[in-house]
Amino acid sequence: MRVVDYRLDGRDDHLLAWLRRELPSAVSVRLRTGFFTTAGLSSVEPDLEELVERGARLEVLIGGSPLQYEVPALRALLALSEDYPGRIEVFVVMAPDFQNAKTYLLGHADGHSSAWVGSANLTMGGLGSNFENAVTFDSREDGDDLIGRLHEAHLTVVGSPTVRRLDERLLRQMQFGAQAARFGLGRTEVQVPEVLEELLQSTVDKLDKVASHGPIGAGVTTGFEDLDATLGCLIPGSLTVIASRPGAGRTTLALDMLGAAALKQKVPAAIFTFKMLKDEVVHRILSAEARIRLADMRAGRMTDNDWIRMAKKMTEIAEDPLFIEAGPAPDLDALSSALIKCVGEHRLGLVVVDPLNAIVARSFADNREREVAEIARRLKALAMELEIPIVACADLGRQAEQRVDRRPLIGDLRDADTIAQATDVLLLLHRPDYYERDDPRAGEADLIVAKNRYGPTSTVTVAHQLHYSRFATLANP
The missing domain is CATH 3.30.870.10 (Endonuclease Chain A)
Structure with a gap:
């Protein structure tokens, strides 16, 4: 020595x-x-x-x-x-x-x-x-x-x-992590463009997978067949924003997508939420999966059958690849770093961010429009660099309440221009009974595809069962 x-x-x-x-x-x-x-x-x-x-x-x-x-x-x-x-x-x-x-x-x-x-x-x-x-x-x-x-x-x-x-995928993640830590959003290394001939076969292979397995072959399911058919599933590299009035169910819809990925499709998925504690997220997941009224869980009114169903469901989903992070509103750079690490450690196939409006971009904190634009662009850049779909929740303003049908439009989205430009898919959640409980369409919800970079816009109608913290297809409530 x-x-x-x-x-x-x-x-x-x-x-x-x-x-x-x-x-x-x-x-x-x-x-x-x-x-x-x-x-x-x-x-x-x-x-x-x-x-x-x-x-x-x-x-x-x-x-x-x-x-x-x-x-x-x-x-x-x-x-x-x-x-x-x-x-x-x-x-x-x-x-x-x-x-x-x-x-x-x-x-x-x-x-x-x-x-x-x-x-x-x-x-x-x-x-x-x-x-x-x-x-x-x-x-x-x-x-x-x-x-x-x-x-x-x-x-x-x-x-x-x-x-x-x-490997190449991890290297891309580390490259984005380094640029986010040192320089913020923009890439510091741009590759030489690939010739078309080298891209054709991989593109055909992906098309063949979709032809064989349906839209789910292209990405992660939303949990709703009609919505998958319209969007072609949640596609890697895409940013989807779900917007609604407070209390209409956008977080529940995002959790449905999270559960469809992690619990049904077995795709590793994570939620970063800034308005609930982790226990609340788990409550909602168990309520949806075991069909136990969320209010009964919170108030301690669960029956013996409820406990039995919950215990069975907990056993079924305990090892499924679902990850939860909850806490106060984060700094954009801190969120980016945590998301990159989580994708790297767990090979995530889907990330949910709820709500987008709570994130703080300190470089633009004195200008809300620029701050939201930076947040939306960063989430889109993360989705592309990490090759995963990201779903984010956002607020709708009160403008729709002034209309006769009260159906939301893109312009009702707070900071609409900046968010709409960065997103690939914009879903506006509309519940007729949100405004009038005895509405003839009580129990229904419209998922309005207001923007779809991958196909046509349309409206998909589903059933809401918010007492179970879930949405469901009308044919299979």
């Missing part, structure tokens, strides 16, 4: 010099770093490429916080792993865990092992220009036990639930 201090031992006794001494005889390498930069990779890339060319194995573990990595470095390392399949594996520690350990573990052709443990990241500064501290080990002098324990620690981290293997 030897203690290294760059300041005391000189600039030539640093991590880069140690790696170049040790790598030529290595047959397996495990690198664990908190920070990872393009300059750092460039310094050792020729050595790593020579390593894998002769058949050695390389495993890299990197910190996944947006400020810990540079996207071009990740892209170059991913490309290198694709050039040498089976020889290079790259893993990323995602939030809530934070990777900041630095260990460099090498196994050599003659059977001995060596290790560097210290404060140096795989960056230009860490490799040679900063004053760093480290301890080096050599099994020929220090035995195998200590280095073996370092390998065990490395493997334990790699096997933890918050660690993911780097």
